[in-house]
Amino acid sequence: MSREALIWDDAVSHLKSVGPEQPVLYFAPSVLQQTARDFQAGFPGMVSYAIKANDAGVVLENLIAAGITAFDVASPAEIHMVRAASPHVALHYNNPVRSPAEIAHAVAAGVVSYSVDSMRELEKLIAGVPASGVEVAVRLHLPIKGAVYDFGEKFGADHADSVLLLRAAEAAGFQCAMTFHPGTQCDDPMAWSEYIHACADVSSHAGVALGRLNVGGGFAANRGVAPDLAAIFTGISTAVNAAFGTAQPEIICEPGRALVTEAFVLATQVKGLRDCGGVFVNDGIYGSFGEAMNPVGVPERASTLTANGGAHSGATSPRVLYGPTCDSLDRLPGKYALPSDLNEGDYIIFKGMGAYSTATSTRFNGYGATQIITVQSLDIPTGLGDVA
Numbered sequence: 001m002s003r004e005a006l007i008w009d010d011a012v013s014h015l016k017s018v019g020p021e022q023p024v025l026y027f028a029p030s031v032l033q034q035t036a037r038d039f040q041a042g043f044p045g046m047v048s049y050a051i052k053a054n055d056a057g058v059v060l061e062n063l064i065a066a067g068i069t070a071f072d073v074a075s076p077a078e079i080h081m082v083r084a085a086s087p088h089v090a091l092h093y094n095n096p097v098r099s100p101a102e103i104a105h106a107v108a109a110g111v112v113s114y115s116v117d118s119m120r121e122l123e124k125l126i127a128g129v130p131a132s133g134v135e136v137a138v139r140l141h142l143p144i145k146g147a148v149y150d151f152g153e154k155f156g157a158d159h160a161d162s163v164l165l166l167r168a169a170e171a172a173g174f175q176c177a178m179t180f181h182p183g184t185q186c187d188d189p190m191a192w193s194e195y196i197h198a199c200a201d202v203s204s205h206a207g208v209a210l211g212r213l214n215v216g217g218g219f220a221a222n223r224g225v226a227p228d229l230a231a232i233f234t235g236i237s238t239a240v241n242a243a244f245g246t247a248q249p250e251i252i253c254e255p256g257r258a259l260v261t262e263a264f265v266l267a268t269q270v271k272g273l274r275d276c277g278g279v280f281v282n283d284g285i286y287g288s289f290g291e292a293m294n295p296v297g298v299p300e301r302a303s304t305l306t307a308n309g310g311a312h313s314g315a316t317s318p319r320v321l322y323g324p325t326c327d328s329l330d331r332l333p334g335k336y337a338l339p340s341d342l343n344e345g346d347y348i349i350f351k352g353m354g355a356y357s358t359a360t361s362t363r364f365n366g367y368g369a370t371q372i373i374t375v376q377s378l379d380i381p382t383g384l385g386d387v388a
């Protein structure tokens, strides 16, 4: 395909032809749309996309093309990005702490659902949001495990406060719902099941029926092993049936990571080698690998490509990968099995880089300007060095 082409066949043909010296994220719309369609077909309810995972315009457009009609937003800037992609899709504002100015912005943009986890925040909503036709979802937190990274310390009300919040939301005239977030990269169906039963219990204690139950995001993506999403979906259906019986609320979820992870691969270029084996690449923890700083860590699946597009043949050994900035923290955790004939100018390609990569990237030390190139396929030909 020509250099001017807007859509390349794949990452390797672009790397061979262009030889980029900046990190490149390769995006396959077909992979994103298929993932979104599969998720919607399997999940027992509505699927809303949490745009915090990846807010690129091409991501939003392709999710809308794949049938996503609701978006979870956390700020006026995210509201603006969704509205730029579509004036019609539903906005769910599920960052439970908002300033009065942010609430006014949300009202003007037509937000239809807000989560809340404290009486003080509910009072701000009562003061700023006309209740008619608007949903308030009380966010519950339980001390349970299952996710690699739990957000419970920051958000969510306990059982007793959730009861009070539900009653107050109903008294204020809002449509009543509940929500929770099991934490991100969660692959244990029991985490959802426990939350669903607890939400039914809160609703029954409050004497407030739920119009909707939002079972959050958190659905695991492939971190070396493909997650069993079907088991999680079945677990959610089973728990809703058991907990709510015949008075079931509508179910909604708001995945970020699980929808976008597989739609991007990242190519980094080797910019320096150390005699001790350390390898410096042009992207790091202040760029696309921001999750190296949290328990989710870095992707396991990687391959190497020579500068002219060939395969390496040297024996591999475990080596440390350093990012490009001057900060000593800027190294990927663990070690990667890299070939002895790896040279400056060669590429290391990481699979599963769509979530929380561009979204959390900084411009520290002048790095972090990652280009997005659209490709037909994200397949990496066999024969390249697999360093996972």
Ligand SMILES: Cc1ncc(COP(=O)(O)O)c(C=O)c1O
Pocket (backbone or CB within 6 Å): 050, 052, 053, 072, 094, 095, 181, 183, 184, 185, 216, 217, 218, 219, 254, 255, 256, 257, 258
């Ligand atoms: C309220 C809420 N919903 C959804 C998500 C998306 O989570 P994930 O990317 O793990 O699916 C988050 C992530 O922080 C969140 O805070």
